[in-house]
Amino acid sequence: MYSFKNDYSEGAHPRILEALLRTNMEQDEGYGLDRYSKEAIELLKEKIMNKDVDIHLLQGGTQTNLIAISAFLKSYEAAIAANTGHILVHETGAIEATGHKVISIASNDGKINSKDIEKVLNEHINEHMVRPKLVYISNPTEIGTIYKREELKELSETCKKNNLILYVDGARLGSALMSPTNDLTLSDLSTLTDAFYIGATKNGALIGEALIISNENLKDDFRFNIKQRGGLMAKGRVLGIQFLELFKDNLYFELANHANKMAEIINKSIKECGLDVLISSNTNQIFPIVPNDLLTKLEDKYKFTLWEKIDEKNSVIRIVTSWATKEDMARELANDFKKLI
């Protein structure tokens, strides 16, 4: 059984473990004040081409989202998210547990636009309702689509005009940035958003997400929030060493590129079989619609996620590739689509 179930089925990229080994017995400060974390942060600032940001290295996506969003909002302020948004559906109410409502926007492609936001603003007009204050988007979205530069720019302008915070969940940001249709850069993200995070757990690290805060008003005392929510690692070096390894050359991008390429191999086969997809994606998550008997046959050889039933005869499955996906297994799956259909 080979797994295409997610992008966290293996450990870390070997270079990361080697870096941990290499530095293992050096003594250093705790709680992210070690030299590696500091170097990693400086390196990330260079990659982002923006020195005026604060960067915090955190452990996981849900943790990053809940710490950032609860830190950014006053108690009566709410986040806005697409109805597929991870904070809305797959984080066990983590944002609400910090006291904040998440307002849902109906979306077919996992993305939200300025009109959606303005509609929400028009519906929230006085103190009997929450105050919408933060726009949460994921790039890529939870269904594999990505934001184009123009789209993010428009969102950014809408947010600035309406005094909203624009926050990007980048759990799989590498895959978005390496998508063939992408035209966004890390630098764009830092100038067009108030905060975003670069996910590493799903792109080669054991754990690790780097939160970048551009908005000056959101920076103060952020480490208090991290500590209070249980996110300040005693051995913060573990995060610093990993990010340093991923970004000291292009490893982060190469790994994401590999994941995308593996998805493309499978995607191509799906199209050639004449199968539809739930939504067209150029990133490392693909959502073919498969007849139920094909589903059964695939399940004998592969692990993947049954996403939803479309009708009596067809289901959507989710296939995820990663930095660790073996090319021969991607090709085998691609062939099996054709063979087993």
Added chain:
Amino acid sequence: MYSFKNDYSEGAHPRILEALLRTNMEQDEGYGLDRYSKEAIELLKEKIMNKDVDIHLLQGGTQTNLIAISAFLKSYEAAIAANTGHILVHETGAIEATGHKVISIASNDGKINSKDIEKVLNEHINEHMVRPKLVYISNPTEIGTIYKREELKELSETCKKNNLILYVDGARLGSALMSPTNDLTLSDLSTLTDAFYIGATKNGALIGEALIISNENLKDDFRFNIKQRGGLMAKGRVLGIQFLELFKDNLYFELANHANKMAEIINKSIKECGLDVLISSNTNQIFPIVPNDLLTKLEDKYKFTLWEKIDEKNSVIRIVTSWATKEDMARELANDFKKLI
């Protein structure tokens, strides 16, 4: 500069990194449902000699405390802790951030006893006050002292009699259990408490605390709490592999024993110098009271923590040893006490 500042100044014990390397490219389930996490949990149950517990592998101490305590308490229920208690002073109000008061008990030795608890119960008598419901103790305490079996038994009985939950923060539990004056076992902890955790971050792991829940009423749906507070690791295997390595033989205890031995070397010298200690400790944290000029000289060679000023001429410092402390450095520090005083 050699650091005696804390027990998380280095990475992980080499065997742990080797185990991570060895298993690195195996595919497995996410979120702690992998084979290693499951095996580690079964192994821990054996070591605890109690199959009727639920075990969850978490990342850090503050995270474990806040998830467990908020899961165990209703909104108007409070925790009781010694005034030195980690949740009371060093977790940035993490428990309060989940909605619960922590009631402080004045304590000279970092421990609390049945009388302290009964006093709190007598002062909280109606719905205008919080309901004390959980007794939080640390073993060893934050100042290095440990609970004897008889003391824990008495606390346990008081808690049972008063329908209180007894919870033990075991961030440095290994050091307590390997202390020469200790008479407690893991098995005792599981029968005398409602929940406790075995800390690994400070005893050889990169990250990792194992929460053991004995009380049947506290077990249900616990993973929902973990996820909601941002504690469910995508690559949960990282925790499982580490605990498996630490407990498949006696590594966990050997590492703690080493830390204690290193402290003992330094402790002996302190006594021989005629220096007092803030409190007598047989674990890996020691608190000598040193004249200020000795303090200055020591600071040239070693890192440690200035704990508090005693008077114009003397200060308490905290020296922490660990699994990684080099014996020759412990001896050098021991000698320097005598030489530099």
Added chain:
Amino acid sequence: MYSFKNDYSEGAHPRILEALLRTNMEQDEGYGLDRYSKEAIELLKEKIMNKDVDIHLLQGGTQTNLIAISAFLKSYEAAIAANTGHILVHETGAIEATGHKVISIASNDGKINSKDIEKVLNEHINEHMVRPKLVYISNPTEIGTIYKREELKELSETCKKNNLILYVDGARLGSALMSPTNDLTLSDLSTLTDAFYIGATKNGALIGEALIISNENLKDDFRFNIKQRGGLMAKGRVLGIQFLELFKDNLYFELANHANKMAEIINKSIKECGLDVLISSNTNQIFPIVPNDLLTKLEDKYKFTLWEKIDEKNSVIRIVTSWATKEDMARELANDFKKLI
């Protein structure tokens, strides 16, 4: 200008103020432990024909909802509500501020049914999502519709089967119970739900909502929750005296009946004018769809709420009657619809 804007535009029914005057200088216990509150609670138990309930007298609707729902749920549990639900849209995220998500169900008539609930349950299947645990309905709903006995029975069975709590917001319960199409009784509510509240603020009292808890598991220590959320009135007698006056005969029901009758007068005229309504209602809130020029003319003489724009030429307005609505003003408005159209 006569106001049909809401049912809390005046003070209290004169009998209530008389009762407050009559008892004013008697000394009694604070915090709802006075004789009047106790008598009121016993009287309500009789009216409900159920002695096995706990009753708490609270001050307002949002307060009652947030205290009850936060007391009933564990931190990862969520409420389900229709998309028009008061807790979802008009309480400034009060439920979320206590840590709980409110799951929205699309509804055209303000009501939810078993299928809606089962759909939500099917979508919330593991610890990555909140656990739906409480079904919140309003009777009448926020758009004036009511639940029939059969509908509530079905909901009740669905909730029992799925271990869900059924909670009814009765801010305008009197109006529902006196609606000509109603077949529910207070007794039904106490046996078919786990908790519900009888609203008095909108039916003749200065303040006051009576929360009735039938489910044994939800009763313990409830006063701790009231106090903690700021809802325990020092002069709790003010609530007791009012409920006693409203229920010692049929005053509560007579007042609601008057409000409904006044609405019916206006409703009849609307139909005779050939105007549509947003939704058919037999309670004290009606939602005619009016041409914009009629809207303008009505605004010269009356206060009411502009609910929403339907198209370029028509708008929905909300007209609310109450125990205090003068019959001649209801008739004048009814006539003006015909005259001004």
Added chain:
Amino acid sequence: MYSFKNDYSEGAHPRILEALLRTNMEQDEGYGLDRYSKEAIELLKEKIMNKDVDIHLLQGGTQTNLIAISAFLKSYEAAIAANTGHILVHETGAIEATGHKVISIASNDGKINSKDIEKVLNEHINEHMVRPKLVYISNPTEIGTIYKREELKELSETCKKNNLILYVDGARLGSALMSPTNDLTLSDLSTLTDAFYIGATKNGALIGEALIISNENLKDDFRFNIKQRGGLMAKGRVLGIQFLELFKDNLYFELANHANKMAEIINKSIKECGLDVLISSNTNQIFPIVPNDLLTKLEDKYKFTLWEKIDEKNSVIRIVTSWATKEDMARELANDFKKLI
């Protein structure tokens, strides 16, 4: 049995009920936007001699404290209070339930001073601890003592210097301001504090506390906080009408003066009997230390609170007078002290 148990044993001062009756059938806006609430707020600004304040009329003390303090603080910020502070001991953890720690300061007279504050600041130095941000004091304190102008000024300066918010719980503020040893004015309070509240529930109203916010940074969007915590009354007029009546002449101060006078009658007798007091008080709460047999005799005729046991033979009792205390009953109690001792 005559009650000296508290100052909320009766209803409202008759003039307040008359005012409610007089205005009862007038139609007005809900949620505190009515003419009476607006007039009351303007009137209070005049009395305070400060137009640059925001004033909100709320229902009870715990509610006011929790809404204000949670609105003023970021999640990692804490309040500081004397160990007798109402928010610390008698509000069921209401502040913690909004996520904030309350730091306790040991105090013998219920007051805190600059040194206490500076000590707390010195102990909270980094992100592993909460950030002390708000100083909570009560005037009079929970044990009847009051702050002199000089004391408040010093606190105010310490708070300004350290960027702390100074907040005064004025549940019994009238009694403090009418105390013979008082030299503070409402105007002083508005200039020396960031926010304070004028309590009316314990000085003649049915319900009602007026929160005055002077600090510009704390004013924005405050009504969102009120609504979210369940404190926005539909019939807000009930609060406005009462405050208007209490402050349109000197009623508020006359009532407080009466309460103090009644306490003084009893106090004088206690001194003449040679009985000690727990703490000397010039306000409406007194704390005599009585032999147990006197206690028993008094309990036959009067209600009061047993505050604490001093030793085997003596107890502290709390006697509270109010606007409603009958002079002949105060004199009777005063005589009974002499007669029954």
